[in-house]
Amino acid sequence: MFTSGHHLLPLNPTRRSLAYWTMFTALSAVFSLLGVFLIQHLLKLRRIARNLGNLSGPRFLFNPSSAPGQLTMRVLPPIPYVNSGGSWMLAQKYQDFAIAGQDAALLITDFPQPKCTLFLADPAAIKEVTTYRARFPKPVELYAALSVFGRNIVASEGEEWKRYRKVAAPAFSERNNKLVWDETVLIMKDLFDNVWGNKSEVVVDHGVDITLPIALFVIGVAGFGRRVTWTSDLVPPPGHQMALKDALHILSNNVLMKIILPNWAWGLTKHTREVQLAFIEFKQYMIELVDARRNAKEKEERYDLFSGLVDAARDEQGDGAAISDEELLGNVFIFLLAGHETAAHTLCFTFALLALHPDEQERLYQQIKSVTSSLDRAPGYEDMGRFTYSLAVFYETLRMFPPAPSIPKEVAEDTTLTVTNADGGKTTFPVPSGTEINLHVPGLHYNPRYWKDPHAFKPERFLGDWPKDAFIPFSLGARACLGRRFFETEGIAVMTMLVSNYKIEIKEEPEFAGETFEQRFARITAFDQGLTTIAGLALSLDFVWIRDSTTDLHLHLHCFRPQRLKALNALQQSSRVVRPGIRAVSVQGLKRAPPNRRLQRDPMPDNFAAFRSLTVMN
Numbered sequence: 001m002f003t004s005g006h007h008l009l010p011l012n013p014t015r016r017s018l019a020y021w022t023m024f025t026a027l028s029a030v031f032s033l034l035g036v037f038l039i040q041h042l043l044k045l046r047r048i049a050r051n052l053g054n055l056s057g058p059r060f061l062f063n064p065s066s067a068p069g070q071l072t073m074r075v076l077p078p079i080p081y082v083n084s085g086g087s088w089m090l091a092q093k094y095q096d097f098a099i100a101g102q103d104a105a106l107l108i109t110d111f112p113q114p115k116c117t118l119f120l121a122d123p124a125a126i127k128e129v130t131t132y133r134a135r136f137p138k139p140v141e142l143y144a145a146l147s148v149f150g151r152n153i154v155a156s157e158g159e160e161w162k163r164y165r166k167v168a169a170p171a172f173s174e175r176n177n178k179l180v181w182d183e184t185v186l187i188m189k190d191l192f193d194n195v196w197g198n199k200s201e202v203v204v205d206h207g208v209d210i211t212l213p214i215a216l217f218v219i220g221v222a223g224f225g226r227r228v229t230w231t232s233d234l235v236p237p238p239g240h241q242m243a244l245k246d247a248l249h250i251l252s253n254n255v256l257m258k259i260i261l262p263n264w265a266w267g268l269t270k271h272t273r274e275v276q277l278a279f280i281e282f283k284q285y286m287i288e289l290v291d292a293r294r295n296a297k298e299k300e301e302r303y304d305l306f307s308g309l310v311d312a313a314r315d316e317q318g319d320g321a322a323i324s325d326e327e328l329l330g331n332v333f334i335f336l337l338a339g340h341e342t343a344a345h346t347l348c349f350t351f352a353l354l355a356l357h358p359d360e361q362e363r364l365y366q367q368i369k370s371v372t373s374s375l376d377r378a379p380g381y382e383d384m385g386r387f388t389y390s391l392a393v394f395y396e397t398l399r400m401f402p403p404a405p406s407i408p409k410e411v412a413e414d415t416t417l418t419v420t421n422a423d424g425g426k427t428t429f430p431v432p433s434g435t436e437i438n439l440h441v442p443g444l445h446y447n448p449r450y451w452k453d454p455h456a457f458k459p460e461r462f463l464g465d466w467p468k469d470a471f472i473p474f475s476l477g478a479r480a481c482l483g484r485r486f487f488e489t490e491g492i493a494v495m496t497m498l499v500s501n502y503k504i505e506i507k508e509e510p511e512f513a514g515e516t517f518e519q520r521f522a523r524i525t526a527f528d529q530g531l532t533t534i535a536g537l538a539l540s541l542d543f544v545w546i547r548d549s550t551t552d553l554h555l556h557l558h559c560f561r562p563q564r565l566k567a568l569n570a571l572q573q574s575s576r577v578v579r580p581g582i583r584a585v586s587v588q589g590l591k592r593a594p595p596n597r598r599l600q601r602d603p604m605p606d607n608f609a610a611f612r613s614l615t616v617m618n
């Protein structure tokens, strides 16, 4: 082996002990340094915790709101004391507070620096934090990813935020809500007529396959006057390489990459190149939207959100409301993002919960039916307040699966907070300036002091008197969601049309035949955390056309020409169906033509297709 004839001599004892000694000294130095670092680290953590009243709570190595924490929570599974996992707050619900014995807990983390974050699940303390904005501002540095296209209303504070809010708030008007309703109805009709067509049963592999497009189409048209439909925009328009809906979808799933990835890394993989293209394309679409609106020959009276923003950007007279072009893009992006993901996943969880609870679905169906059958026209925005059970179903879904599980705030001056503890007493503790606070939305929404049987899906809890301050999916106070009514309008319109026409079921799959309700619930409502809470991947739904409910899906045609009435009656008698499961059931003659001499349609907007068929035939 040693061909050179050299022998491998053992080190002589003096040289060996010298080598050991050097190694020992080096290791001791390293361990001593580590020890000193660890002691300092622990002392710092202890000091911070003591300054916060020594509250107890969960402990992880990485802080979930830091960049390393964001990365580890995405690539590693949840590991106790190390990595929280992306959706740990929704997974834990009230548990950390139950262990802490009070409605406040400290999240203790080591990296990137020793830190204690105060978590709150107490309605009174949360109200105080959301009411006093100057004392508890928003930590805008945590929202950096949302400013990729420009400064905006969500990622700002102080005077800057006030300016954006002043510009944006008027756009969320009653006229805009009405537009949301009308456009949602058209989008659902388009789905039923042109995508689902005559199918009596439609299986979707994942609920979001329909809820993401619905939410995008609604915000596209009611937000930006840009009508995208199920069958349009399948190919990119001239001058583009990507359709708007694809660009937005890719973007909302990968917005964090924009701040994490250095410029040189964008070309590395197919995926990063696609994301980069989505950013470029999306910006181009937004610029085109702005240009088209600005250069329009005639200024139309429009009620979409965008009009308000564009007008404000144009208003450079200096009343303090004007925003720059970059700010305009930043806000356009944030509206699209805020109005898209949250709504889509909430709708998806709602479908899942209704499919899991057929009794609740039936109750919802009956309530919708009782409202629609009392009208002699299609339900409109003005009827929205009557769909009380639909709203209760959404609220219960938002209680159980809040899209924004954590709402961060910071403390601008030393203060104290008071929370309720396990025996019903109160604990007051100091909260020093600089502390990060997190409103723990699932903790509050599953707090058994305010919600009886919190793990059960019970929409009726929102019908009577319910604890308003213990429900914060849209946050509270001055920084609460501007789009709440927008979403509620969209959601109720979708729900009214879908549930009155289709029964939502879980797709039966042989491999899950023997599962218990709890297992099925966990599988179907699996969640993950992106920018918002997202519905898991296992949600296959079955939309079954309600075939046997001809009296429910009635078609009132107010007919003013006798010959038409005759033809319609003949049709009613015949076995011809205009769509599977729906027949012309109620044909009514009017003595006089309605004032505008237009045929009036039935209360179920869905019957539009049937109505069209009938008029063609007559």
Ligand code: HEM
Residues within 6 Å of the ligand: 153, 154, 165, 168, 219, 223, 335, 338, 339, 340, 342, 343, 346, 398, 402, 403, 404, 407, 408, 473, 474, 475, 478, 479, 480, 481, 482, 483, 484, 486, 487
């Ligand atoms: C299920 C639906 C929705 C939920 C649960 C939701 C939730 C929230 C939450 C929790 C906040 C506060 C965020 C924070 O403090 O960081 C917020 C803010 C906001 N949301 Fe929503 N949102 C929804 C739908 C929408 C829609 C449809 C739009 C617009 C079309 C919208 C626009 C906004 C805006 C502009 C803000 C910033 C308000 C401000 O800071 O002044 N949201 N939303």
